[in-house]
Structures are given as structure tokens and as C-alpha cells.
Amino acid sequence: xxxxxxxxxxxxxxxxxxxxxxxxxxxxxxxxxxxx
Numbered sequence: 001x002x003x004x005x006x007x008x009x010x011x012x013x014x015x016x017x018x019x020x021x022x023x024x025x026x027x028x029x030x031x032x033x034x035x036x
Contacts, residue, residue, distance in 0.1 A: 007032050
């Protein structure tokens, strides 16, 4: 459950913030898989 909430937080970030941490929208599904 925690992972899902964290993913929602990531989805709420701006593109700039995602770029800052080296992620893009297309990385989010992969990040979700890592959390399982």
C-alpha cells in the first residue's frame, strides 16, 4: 500500500521535479514494479 501511495506522490510531481530525480513519466510503471 505504501508503494502505491508513493507512486501517487510521484505522479503528482511536475515534469521538472521528475527530471530532477532522473525520472520521466514513462519510468513510473517501472518504479511501481520495483516496489512490489
